[in-house]
Amino acid sequence: MTRAVFREDSDDWEVHTDRGDVVTAQFFVSAVGCLSAANVPQLPGLERFGGEWYHTGAWPQEPVDFSGKRVGLVGTGSTGIQVMPVVAAEAGHLTVFQRTPNYTASRPATLR
Numbered sequence: 001m002t003r004a005v006f007r008e009d010s011d012d013w014e015v016h017t018d019r020g021d022v023v024t025a026q027f028f029v030s031a032v033g034c035l036s037a038a039n040v041p042q043l044p045g046l047e048r049f050g051g052e053w054y055h056t057g058a059w060p061q062e063p064v065d066f067s068g069k070r071v072g073l074v075g076t077g078s079t080g081i082q083v084m085p086v087v088a089a090e091a092g093h094l095t096v097f098q099r100t101p102n103y104t105a106s107r108p109a110t111l112r
Helices: 078-090
Strands: 003-007 012-016 022-025 070-074 093-097
Touching (some): 070 078, 078 093
Parallel strands (some): 070 093
Antiparallel strands (some): 003 012, 012 022
């Protein structure tokens, strides 16, 4: 996608692709950045870190064993808050690093 423009007169989106196509849509969901590419934060010393580290956007196929380990979880976005209780149940100690507080509410049972 090259650009998307909301057209107030017709109450829709005009989307211009990088191939030159122009399409219109009632809804437009931008899935760029964190939704389409893993963002590894620039942490000083990460390249020298001797332990294991994982990114939820590139999770290994084999199970990860956190049993008894000291684990640091960076980020409390939607994925971080889903991973947190699973890791906490296994890890010997879990420290969560949060830059910006996130508001999350569980989905009502009728929507599950």
